[in-house]
Amino acid sequence: MIVLGIETSCDETASAVYDDGTLLSNVISSQEIHKKYGGVVPELASRAHQRLIVPVVEQSLRKAKLKKNQIEGISVTVGPGLVGSLLVGISFTKALALGLGISFIGVNHLEAHLWSWKIGNLSRGKPFIGLVISGGHCILTCVERFGKYQFLGSTKDDAPGEAFDKVAKLLNLGYPGGPVIDRISKKGNRNFVRFPRPGIKSNGYDFSFSGLKTAVLYYLRKHKKTYIEKHIADICASFQQSIIDVLIKKSFDAACSKRVDMIAVTGGVAANSSLQKAFRDRGEKEGIEIIIPEPVYCTDNAAMIAQLGCWKLRNGEKSDFSITALPSYPFPCSI
Amino acid sequence: MVISRSSRETYRLGIEISKILKIKDIVSIYGELGTGKTRIIQGICRGLGVKERVTSPSFALINEYSGKLKVYHFDFFRVNSLSEAMELGCIDYFYDDGICLIEWPEKIEKLLPEKRINVIIQYHKERKNWRRIEIIRNP
Numbered sequence: 095m096i097v098l099g100i101e102t103s104c105d106e107t108a109s110a111v112y113d114d115g116t117l118l119s120n121v122i123s124s125q126e127i128h129k130k131y132g133g134v135v136p137e138l139a140s141r142a143h144q145r146l147i148v149p150v151v152e153q154s155l156r157k158a159k160l161k162k163n164q165i166e167g168i169s170v171t172v173g174p175g176l177v178g179s180l181l182v183g184i185s186f187t188k189a190l191a192l193g194l195g196i197s198f199i200g201v202n203h204l205e206a207h208l209w210s211w212k213i214g215n216l217s218r219g220k221p222f223i224g225l226v227i228s229g230g231h232c233i234l235t236c237v238e239r240f241g242k243y244q245f246l247g248s249t250k251d252d253a254p255g256e257a258f259d260k261v262a263k264l265l266n267l268g269y270p271g272g273p274v275i276d277r278i279s280k281k282g283n284r285n286f287v288r289f290p291r292p293g294i295k296s297n298g299y300d301f302s303f304s305g306l307k308t309a310v311l312y313y314l315r316k317h318k319k320t321y322i323e324k325h326i327a328d329i330c331a332s333f334q335q336s337i338i339d340v341l342i343k344k345s346f347d348a349a350c351s352k353r354v355d356m357i358a359v360t361g362g363v364a365a366n367s368s369l370q371k372a373f374r375d376r377g378e379k380e381g382i383e384i385i386i387p388e389p390v391y392c393t394d395n396a397a398m399i400a401q402l403g404c405w406k407l408r409n410g411e412k413s414d415f416s417i418t419a420l421p422s423y424p425f426p427c428s429i
Numbered sequence: 430m431v432i433s434r435s436s437r438e439t440y441r442l443g444i445e446i447s448k449i450l451k452i453k454d455i456v457s458i459y460g461e462l463g464t465g466k467t468r469i470i471q472g473i474c475r476g477l478g479v480k481e482r483v484t485s486p487s488f489a490l491i492n493e494y495s496g497k498l499k500v501y502h503f504d505f506f507r508v509n510s511l512s513e514a515m516e517l518g519c520i521d522y523f524y525d526d527g528i529c530l531i532e533w534p535e536k537i538e539k540l541l542p543e544k545r546i547n548v549i550i551q552y553h554k555e556r557k558n559w560r561r562i563e564i565i566r567n568p
Contacts, residue, residue, distance in 0.1 A: 104488070141516055176490060178518055230488030251467055252485045259487070259507070260462055269507065304485070305436075308463035312557060422481070422493050 095408060096160065097167045098151070098190075099400025102183030103175025103203050104230075106393075107146040109154035111165075112400035114408075117213055119157035120390070120397040123150050140178035147186050154396070163194060167412075169403015172200035173423030174230070180419035188415055197412040201402045203394075204231060204425045208243075210398040211358045211387040221354045222385075225345050226425075228361035229255030229270070233425050234299045234344055236352045240405060245427035246348055247299025254337050255363045257303040261310050261333050265326060275330045276366045282331030284368075287313060289336040294343050301344065306336055331368075338372045345373075349382050356383040365392040432553065433560045439465040439550075442562060443472020446548070450477065450528055452498055455542055457534035460550035464560055466532045469548065473530060474500055486532075490517060499527030505536040514540055543568060 096118075101108040107123035123146045155162065170187040173180060184200065191198040208224045219239060223246075226233040232249035252260070255272055262271025267278070289309050292302045310333055314322055322329065345357050359373055364386050377384035391397060406412075433439040446469070450456070456473065458466045467485045474483045478496035485504060486492040492502040501522045508514050514537045523529055523542055534541055547567050553559035 174489065176517065178516065228488075230486075248482065249484055250482065251471075253488060256485060256487045264462060304463075304467065311463045421489070421491065424481075 095166050095404055096164060097169055097400050097404040097407060098154070098165045099396040099398075099403055100147075100151070100168065100170040100183045100187050101203075101394060101396040101399045102143045102147065102179050103171045103173070104179060104394060106395070107143045107150050108394065108396035108399075109147075109151045110396035110400040111154055111158035111160060112397065112404050114404060115216070117397050117401070118160070119154045120395060121150050121154040121157065122390075122395060140176070140182050143179050143182035147182055151186075151190075162190075165194065165196060167196055167403065167407040168198040169201055169399050169407070170198065171203045171206070171399055172417060173420030174203055175419075175421060177419045177421045180421065184417065184419055188417075192415075197407060199403050199406050199411055200413045200417045201399055201406065202423050202426050203399075204233060204423075205243075206398040206402045207231075207360045208233075208235065208237065208358070209240075209402055210360045210391045210395070211385045213387065213391050213397050213401055215385070220356060221352070222356035222358050223345055223348045223352065223354055225341065225357065225359045225364075226361045227254045227341065227359065227363035229253060229259065229272075229363075231361065232301050232303075234301075234348060235425065235427065236348060236354065237358075241428065243425070243427050244352075245425065247301065247344065248425070249301040249303060251302050251304035252307065254301075254303055254341065255361075257307050257337060258334075258363070260307045261330075264307075264311055264314055265322075265329070272363060272366060275334055276368060278327050279331035279334045279368060280327075282325075282327030282329070284331040284335035286325065286328035287332040289313070289333055291336050291339050291343075294340050297347075299344050299348060301340065303337065303340075306333070334366070334368055338366075338369050341369070342372055342376055346376060346380065346382065355381065356385060358385045360387055360392060362393045365389040431562045431564075433465070433562055434556070435558055436465060436468050439468045439560060439562070440472040440475075443469040443474075444476040445472075446546075446564065447473045447476025450546075452526055452528070453524070455523060455529045455531065455545040456548060457531045457541060457545055458548045458550065459535060461552070464550040464552060466550060469550065469562075470502060470530045470532070474502070477528065491519070491522070499525070501525070501527055501529045503529065503531045505531070505533040508533075508536050511537060511539060
């Protein structure tokens with residue numbers, strides 16, 4: 095079944111075509127189309143989505159070597175996200191579905207992230223612990239099978255990607271903070287400062303990263319500017335290690351208690367190279383398989399939306415025309 | 430002016446603030462990173478009967494909750510211009526029948542309605558975990 099996926103929940107306008115296990119194309123606006131049609135990257139506004147949605151979809155069809163009338167279904171993110179941005183994708187989808195006379199389905203952005211590792215991965219399904227970490231979210235879940243998710247925990251305040259952004263801001267490193275801290279940390283000593291590991295000793299699966307950001311701030315205030323500049327890589331690496339340690343502890347605790355032997359780490363923060371290495375090293379030691387998608391499927395993309403929509407449409411699920419944006423759509427836990 | 434001696438006390442102050450709020454009120458919360466803006470909002474939301482988990486909307490920009498009233502939780506941390514904020518439709522929210530709680534209001538000062546409650550949180554000069562908190566009704 096050929097499914098077109100549309101994603102406009104936040105900064106990226108994205109479109110992809112997926113056909114039962116094969117990804118035929120995957121286009122994200124902030125790459126090429128921005129250059130062609132102008133505009134700043136990344137733009138925050140729904141107006142950018144309005145401007146980009148048609149060229150992005152056309153490009154995804156062209157790359158898939160398909161005509162519009164060959165699409166058999168459409169899948170679109172309905173939440174969580176920015177209401178104005180979501181509405182652009184949803185309205186576009188309804189119009190196209192109406193025009194082509196085909197079914198469409200609204201999907202949850204977080205559920206799509208949870209399965210993003212499956213794009214291009216043909217391994218047979220088995221239960222796993224899913225950790226979705228990004229700028230806006232932090233969710234730990236035990237996945238029995240498709241559609242059957244036990245919610246384990248989420249963040250009580252800031253998401254890990256947000257902690258990266260805010261610490262980068264404190265250090266004047268620019269936005270977004272994740273990639274730059276990742277890069278700088280490579281030259282740093284991660285044991286230089288012992289920042290707190292919030293909640294690492296508690297048994298629950300909830301996270302809290304707000305206090306860590308404040309701890310970095312206190313540290314920066316206590317030291318001279320020249321000292322901080324000299325040790326910026328060490329400070330970044332130490333901060334990053336705190337986040338990694340907490341995420342690893344909770345994920346592996348969950349794998350142990352739920353007796354599963356696989357952890358899938360997805361979402362934008364999963365693209366962090368030190369985090370990937372730390373998960374893989376620990377996984378090897380404990381005999382737990384670690385699955386992390388390629389960076390392009392970690393950050394927001396439409397391939398994951400198309401894939402999830404394809405599975406759901408195949409299951410006979412579909413949305414009707416009354417569907418609208420759900421800005422605070424929670425993670426769909428079923429257990 | 431109130432002194433909060435912990436994150437817990439900031440949260441409790443939020444619950445107290447919630448008691449004076451009514452429909453269409455706007456609370457703008459000023460304070461540097463790490464002063465506890467989200468924390469005080471968690472208290473306000475608790476006081477307003479919000480059951481959902483209240484987290485920082487820095488990335489999502491707007492969180493909507495439903496308690497006794499609709500509660501809109503804004504965070505303009507990563508907004509760079511007034512036009513970006515306007516495109517988010519934030520003005521519609523400000524005049525909607527809910528309560529607006531705003532982090533980083535200084536980024537969109539010009540768009541904010543005059544009539545609002547300002548909460549100003551500052552670090553305490555001597556004590557690390559203490560905060561000076563002022564609540565000012567404007568005008």
